[in-house]
Every structure is written in C-alpha cells, then in structure tokens.
Amino acid sequence: MSAATIEAAARVLRTIPIAAAYQPRAAAQQAANCTTCHLRDLCLPCGMNEIDTGRLDALMFARRRIKAGQILYHEGDRFAFLYAVRSGTFKSNLTLPDGREQVTGFHIAGELMGLDGVAQGNHASTATALEDTEICAIPYAQLCELAQGSAGMQQLVTRLMSRELVREHSLMLLLGSMNSEERLAAFLLNLSRRYKARGYSASEFHLRMSRAEIGSYLGLTLETVSRTFSSFQQQGLLEVDKRHIRILDLVAFTASFEIRLH
Amino acid sequence: MSAATIEAAARVLRTIPIAAAYQPRAAAQQAANCTTCHLRDLCLPCGMNEIDTGRLDALMFARRRIKAGQILYHEGDRFAFLYAVRSGTFKSNLTLPDGREQVTGFHIAGELMGLDGVAQGNHASTATALEDTEICAIPYAQLCELAQGSAGMQQLVTRLMSRELVREHSLMLLLGSMNSEERLAAFLLNLSRRYKARGYSASEFHLRMSRAEIGSYLGLTLETVSRTFSSFQQQGLLEVDKRHIRILDLVAFTASFEIRLH
DNA sequence: CGATTAGTTGACTTGGATCAAAATTCGTGG
DNA sequence: CCACGAATTTTGATCCAAGTCAACTAATCG
Numbered sequence: 001m002s003a004a005t006i007e008a009a010a011r012v013l014r015t016i017p018i019a020a021a022y023q024p025r026a027a028a029q030q031a032a033n034c035t036t037c038h039l040r041d042l043c044l045p046c047g048m049n050e051i052d053t054g055r056l057d058a059l060m061f062a063r064r065r066i067k068a069g070q071i072l073y074h075e076g077d078r079f080a081f082l083y084a085v086r087s088g089t090f091k092s093n094l095t096l097p098d099g100r101e102q103v104t105g106f107h108i109a110g111e112l113m114g115l116d117g118v119a120q121g122n123h124a125s126t127a128t129a130l131e132d133t134e135i136c137a138i139p140y141a142q143l144c145e146l147a148q149g150s151a152g153m154q155q156l157v158t159r160l161m162s163r164e165l166v167r168e169h170s171l172m173l174l175l176g177s178m179n180s181e182e183r184l185a186a187f188l189l190n191l192s193r194r195y196k197a198r199g200y201s202a203s204e205f206h207l208r209m210s211r212a213e214i215g216s217y218l219g220l221t222l223e224t225v226s227r228t229f230s231s232f233q234q235q236g237l238l239e240v241d242k243r244h245i246r247i248l249d250l251v252a253f254t255a256s257f258e259i260r261l262h
Numbered sequence: 263m264s265a266a267t268i269e270a271a272a273r274v275l276r277t278i279p280i281a282a283a284y285q286p287r288a289a290a291q292q293a294a295n296c297t298t299c300h301l302r303d304l305c306l307p308c309g310m311n312e313i314d315t316g317r318l319d320a321l322m323f324a325r326r327r328i329k330a331g332q333i334l335y336h337e338g339d340r341f342a343f344l345y346a347v348r349s350g351t352f353k354s355n356l357t358l359p360d361g362r363e364q365v366t367g368f369h370i371a372g373e374l375m376g377l378d379g380v381a382q383g384n385h386a387s388t389a390t391a392l393e394d395t396e397i398c399a400i401p402y403a404q405l406c407e408l409a410q411g412s413a414g415m416q417q418l419v420t421r422l423m424s425r426e427l428v429r430e431h432s433l434m435l436l437l438g439s440m441n442s443e444e445r446l447a448a449f450l451l452n453l454s455r456r457y458k459a460r461g462y463s464a465s466e467f468h469l470r471m472s473r474a475e476i477g478s479y480l481g482l483t484l485e486t487v488s489r490t491f492s493s494f495q496q497q498g499l500l501e502v503d504k505r506h507i508r509i510l511d512l513v514a515f516t517a518s519f520e521i522r523l524h
Numbered sequence: 525c526g527a528t529t530a531g532t533t534g535a536c537t538t539g540g541a542t543c544a545a546a547a548t549t550c551g552t553g554g
Numbered sequence: 555c556c557a558c559g560a561a562t563t564t565t566g567a568t569c570c571a572a573g574t575c576a577a578c579t580a581a582t583c584g
Contacts, residue, residue, distance in 0.1 A: 525583105525584105526583105526584100527582100527583085527584090528581105528582080528583080528584100529580100529581085529582075529583095530579100530580085530581075530582090531578105531579080531580075531581090532577105532578085532579075532580095533576100533577085533578085533579100534575105534576085534577085534578100535574105535575085535576085535577105536573105536574085536575080536576105537572105537573080537574070537575095538570100538571100538572090538573075538574090539570105539571100539572090539573085540569105540570095540571095540572100541568100541569080541570080541571090542567100542568080542569075542570090543566105543567085543568080543569095544565100544566085544567085544568100545564100545565090545566085545567105546563105546564085546565085546566100547562100547563080547564075547565095548561100548562080548563070548564090549560100549561080549562070549563085550559105550560080550561070550562085551558105551559095551560080551561090552557100552558095552559090552560100553556105553557095553558095554555105554556090554557090554558105
C-alpha cells in the first residue's frame, strides 16, 4: 500500500460520521482494551480488580482521533458517552450568553471528560482538542448496566465524580481567594503533579494551551498571565521559553506557594 | 412536665455523642420517612418511583437538630453519611493552610451535603449551620447496597453529583468572569429560584448568611458586598433592610442580568 | 513571503481591596 | 428585662493589583 493510499484511507476514516464511528463494527477495528492499556492505573479502571477490568474490555470502547482545534462535544449536545483521554490535551469551557468564555478545565491522558452531562442528559460544557488527540468513547448506558452487577464498578463513577467535585472546589478557592502569582503557581504545580503521575518530568514540560486559555481558566487576562510568567522568571523561579516551562527548584517552588499563599 | 424539665431534657439530647445519635435505636425515635416528607420532590427521592422511595424509608434515616453556629462535619472527618437539609441553612467552606476561608456553597431545605466526601472517604469541606437546623443523616454504605438492586436508585447519586458539578461550573464562571454587580445579582437570582421551588416568595426573602460569608462565596470583600447592595437599592432594583431583601421587579432584574452580563 | 496569530512589554486607568470610623444589632449575664 | 460589650453593617477616603489599550516582536502558515 502506497503512502498516498494510506493518506486517502486516513482521510476517509476522519470523515466517517460520528454515529457510524461508534458502531460496533467500526469500533471493533480499533477497540480499546483496558487490561493492556498503559493508562489503566490512572484512568477508568483505576483501583478496579481484574475481573471488573475485563468486563470493561467487553464493552469494546471505540477509539477516535480528534485533531487539534476540533470539538469533541458541544455544550447542549445529547449526552451518551464519557470520554477518556488516551493521548493529547483537551480543554473544557462554558460560554455566557454575551460570548464571554470560561475555561473550566484541562484534561490530559488518563483523565475522564463528560461527567457533567449525567445530570441533565446533555453536555454542560464544550470539549476542544488543544493538539492532535486520541480518546476512548465509553457508552454511559452500558457502563451503568455493568455497574448493576458489581459493587466495585458501581462505586467507580461515583468516586470519579466526587474527585471532580473536590478538584472544582479547589479551583473555586483559587478563583475566590488567590492573587495572580498564587493562581499561576497553583496551576503549574497541578500540571506538574499530573505529568509526574504519568511518568513525565515534574519540573519541565510543554504547555499545550495559550496564555489566553490559561488566563480564562485562572480568572486573569492573558497579559497578566504573561507578566506573571516574566516575573517568575526574573525571580529565578522558572525558565520560560514560550510554552516550554522549567521549574528551577521544584521543592522550593512548591514549598513557597504551599506555605505562604499570600 | 415543667418547663425546666423540658429544658433539661433538651440539653441532654443536645449532648448525646454523635455516634450514639446515629444508632438505630436512637434513630428509631425520630426516623425520617421519605414517602411522607414534604420535601420528597426536591430531595433525595426526586424523580424516584414509589417502590424505590419505600426502600429509602426502610433505611430509617436518623434525624438530627444542629443549632446555629454548630458544625455538622469538619474537613478531613471520616465520611460515612450524606446529609439532607430538612430545615434551615448551612454553609460549606474550605480553609487554606494560612487560614483564608472560601465558602463553596449554601444549602437549604431539600439539598444534599457531603457528596465531596465520596472521593477520598473523608469530607473535603466543613459544613456549618447558619441558623437552627434539622438534617437527615443518610448512611452512604447502605445507600450503595440499595443501589445494587435498582437501576433507578443507582443513577440517583450519580445524577445528584453531576448536578453539583454543573452548579460548581457556573460558580467558576461567576468567579472567573463577572464583576461585583453580576456576582451579587447571580447569587440573589439563584437563591430566589431555590426559594420559589420550595413554595416561598421568589422576590422577597431573608438572608441567613452574613455579608462576609456572601463575600467569601462570591470572591469579594464584605465591604464590596455591602456597597453593591446599596448601589442596587439606589438604582431602584432592590429594597434592602439588613438581611431582608425584596427584589422590586423580578422579571426586569432577571432580564437585565441574564442578557447584559457585563 | 505577506498575513494572521501568539506572546511580551509599556503606559495608563480603574474596580474592588484596604483601612478607618461610626451606626446598628445581637447576645449574654446580672 | 435591661445594659453593656461584641459583632455586624454601612459609608468614606485612599491605594494598588490587575485590567485595558496599544505598540512591537516572533512564530506559524497558507
């Protein structure tokens, strides 16, 4: 098969209507397998026994590639799937009637998206890929059926949601009572911890989001984010080269912002 | 029985250790009954069929009175119960290491508290009564057992959590991208809607929380809250008498802040 | 290689914070 | 039931952190 043929095939795959891509037949071609997934200890099956994880495999989650800038689901879309990030980064955001946007979260490999859709049966936020990504689509109804048979499985979604609640609480604390330096530091330290848990460097990483997106998430303007980065650099805390960040002394940086916090 | 005797008995009841108050024996004395509760369409059994609601009754939720200023649970306390507010008002809050507080929510009759404890098995926030209150203590483990037998019941907690997620999203939007007038207006309109759903006036109500607590919740200082109330009054939008609030033209007030929003 | 987008930096403005003081309400013990 | 001290609320004066506006640079891409 020539390179041109592969390219053409890829193009066809990309243009499959969403509904079709979720059909068992299409899914079977590249179904996700939790048991062998390198993210299994971070993702949905985290803390689950082998039997339950095997049951998840039986659901044959469809895998899908979402290219940079594309939208996985819109606020208001019918909710039917939870999405697990396999690779890449997403943002979630809300829109006010007048057009103002608020980024409510960033999601990296092993994290779940879409839990806010359970309440009303419609997605409550919009999810956009910030780079080329791959996701698993988890059919929520089938997940609930599985939960009927297993107490461990049943607690799973509940616990994931509660974790999300705790995460949002801390973001409220950030938005409600921290200054700009604290906000940016908290953001970087949070990312650092998540990268570390995935085996990446905790002190050096590449941001996948723009200054404007960071600003929206932190309740700041993009100019303030940029200035705060510069200030951290001048204070000798960070090395900033565009979106490439290096925390010079992670221990000191953490300590400084965990204890001080004003 | 003399008044003094009653008073003495009440004092004894108040000093029963928490663990004892949760014993089935103690609970039986004043067990809650969802089927006949006037809050059943707002609270836990909302949307549930009669059979499932009956199953809830079988759990015999203990009822407890919490006096103004007392704490129902502390951040870090072992999580074992969800709490439904029967009457009165609670606040939830987080504390930063340096003592700064952030109020994360207010809870009135029919609302659930404690969902953020599911994630770690410990409460992630502190719940304090803002007036004399009454709650139902819902044993979480038993609720999960019930859920094993009923799909509807199983979805219940999940949906309640998701609703909470949506609520927190909108609070993030508020904290991240609204000015002080919009924040206070959004707060009042939200309270108004919740009172209305409970059969109270949507345009006239009594605030149970201080200016400082409102400020913490909205990410403002108490002085700014006070000034914004005064400003709304001067603009002819509200009548404010201490904690008693009257929205003069609810339709106009709603429209003005739903459309404008800046 | 222009044209668009992202990021930085500077100058200036401002909304809400801070500090301070007075007015009002509340709680408690005598 | 009253009085006194503590807590809450309002209002004014001042300040400053972050927003706004603007100019410029650097990277990205048809």
